[in-house]
Amino acid sequence: MSKLLVGIDMGTTALKIAAFDTAGKLLGSATLEYTLYTPQSYFVESDPAVYMDAIEKGFAKLAEKGVPIKDVVALGFSSQSETMFFVDENCKPLRNSISWMDNRAVEQSQRLEKKYGNELCYKHTGQVSWGANWPATKALWVKENEPEVWAKTKKILLIEDFIIYQLTGRYVADCAMLTSTLYWDITTKKYWKLMLDELELTEDYFPEILEPGELVGKILPDMAEKLGLSPDTQICTGAMDNAIGALGVGAYRPGVFSESIGSTLAVCVPTDKVVYDPNQQMPVHYYTMKDTYMMHTFTSGGICMRWFRDKFCQMEKAMAEQLGEDDYNLLTKQAENIPAGSDGLSFLPHLSGSLAPDVNPHATGIFMGITLMHTKGHFIRAIMESLGYLVRRNIDALEAMGLHIDEIRAFGGGSKSPLWNQINADILQRTICVTSSKEAACLGAAILAGYAVGIFDSIEKACDSMVEVIARYEPSSENKAVYDHGYEIYKKMQTDCAQLFEMVNGND
Incomplete structure (x- = not known):
């Protein structure tokens, strides 16, 4: 058997x-x-x-x-x-x-x-x-x-x-x-x-x-x-x-940064000891292996795209069902025709508050810069770009703590999109690695279960033998300037709208 x-x-x-x-x-x-x-x-x-x-x-x-x-x-x-x-x-x-x-x-x-x-x-x-x-x-x-x-x-x-x-x-x-x-x-x-x-x-x-x-x-x-x-x-x-998804793409060594775009956007960096952020922005979590830890935070991620699909893309959903195609692919095709920076359209992806490093339970989603020229494809791409900016914000906070990021491994639904991976590579100006793990979180859970019942001698050996990098997305210098500018807008939206968030929620 x-x-x-x-x-x-x-x-x-x-x-x-x-x-x-x-x-x-x-x-x-x-x-x-x-x-x-x-x-x-x-x-x-x-x-x-x-x-x-x-x-x-x-x-x-x-x-x-x-x-x-x-x-x-x-x-x-x-x-x-x-x-x-x-x-x-x-x-x-x-x-x-x-x-x-x-x-x-x-x-x-x-x-x-x-x-x-x-x-x-x-x-x-x-x-x-x-x-x-x-x-x-x-x-x-x-x-x-x-x-x-x-x-x-x-x-x-x-x-x-x-x-x-x-x-x-x-x-x-x-x-x-x-x-x-x-x-x-x-x-x-x-x-x-x-x-x-x-x-x-x-x-x-x-x-x-x-x-x-x-x-x-x-x-x-x-x-x-x-x-x-x-x-x-x-x-x-x-x-x-x-955390377990990070394990499922082999991100168990210190310095390996993992990003997951599922319903949530999550980032993880493993450490071999508890590391506190002197600025008290980045939380510390227990990791998937005994007495190991990780710097980790998350917030609304792919659920922003799902919200947009469900509320505004009924035609695409019907077409996808008729064609036997993934409806997200139809959305992505519209975003592919939009230039980097979405022609000045910016999005703040906080549909259910925001967490570290910018904790604000009152934060909401915001589209800014809407003009008569903007199409549905612009809104879709702006959502994708906003999550890249959010990852960059987290990397900035981690590096301010002295944690060096050697490698980025992507998983989750967003990592299946070549466009989204390239957007992230361009915003972060770092190589994005995608692994053979088709279901990273499930694989990580299976690895832990196999270790628990003695099939594997160690979690590290299981990861090394079961996880392979199959695609790399290199950053384009051509888009660096537009995304650097977009990132500054993202950060300013986050800080300048804090009082508005309070007003919207009736606390001011």
Whole structure:
């Protein structure tokens, strides 16, 4: 019997599932989208049932494609970070899950900042501020605004914790997922007593802490039967999607910068120790390997393009369906005809607030410079360019800390676009490398699962043998001046619109 490894990537708007052999060959994959709810501004939720439903359908799709899922020996997870669940004693959700994109807890965030200061937060959690999107602040919001839910809550879980319980009946969490909760201490790798006291909770309300890529146990027999898996299948911890995606493209060495354009735009730089930013702009996270760390931040990314597609590109979606083509390809073709700099059209991509290095939960998206000459293609290209500027802003902050960036590896949906890769190379004036990893986050999860069950001697050796650079995009000096100018506009929009953001949100 061949040994197969499965990686499950639980993203913001879709679940991806992929099966690999032990040499890293992709045997089959499936993608299932799910719906987010936005009941009011800055509230983002989902039905907890959609995740296990997507996993069940995902395994069914793999089986339909001829993947022998009975040969799966282990599965691991790549998960959207911060999305949280409030459950009762039977792990039954008491409300919708609250997405990482949700920024409802501004009042709680401001109160914690005033009470403790951001410096204390940074020292113990690695996060630069008491952000409204972090789980601890949203837990306080639930405590103060939904007392009936809070009274019944027996466990507060992240998405990986919730799914692992469904599969094994065991409450566990991994350090790489807990790293941005604000109730986990990066210096001790334990729950932070100060925040537990603030929440008036004990450690019993949270899962047992494990390392990324650690064995949890065998799948429950009834769940194995439901999913079509062997009852001997082992379930393993994973890590947050952006970190594990970086692992899936081989970005595990210090100095290797990874950028992911999925629903979020995420950047990661691994380090072998905790490195604090003296300017307190860049957060520190736990990485996918024991006692390793990373400088990492993320914000709205490809979801900006999805928003534009869904709201303004119904014709392209209909044409794509009729032609059997990817609708994003039709959007990209329009952007290809637009010159660098989008003829003066600029976009600020903060559709759900902004995170480090420019933290502002009130930030919104802005198109600026619109004239009668601008077409839909201009707007599409401006969105692409805005995310390149955002990556450049992060690189500037990292290099100000003394972290040298040797190499950039791109993954996620955006990396499949040659145009988008070239735009990023030109904006960053650096080579962009794309690897053979077709499903980087799923592959990273599979690598960790294989390591957890002893198939691989080390994570490093697995990456070196399974990941190959297949394309390089060299920067064009021809576009340097226009993009340098566009970057200055981007930064000025960010700073000069801060007061407007407050006014739009009724806080001024």
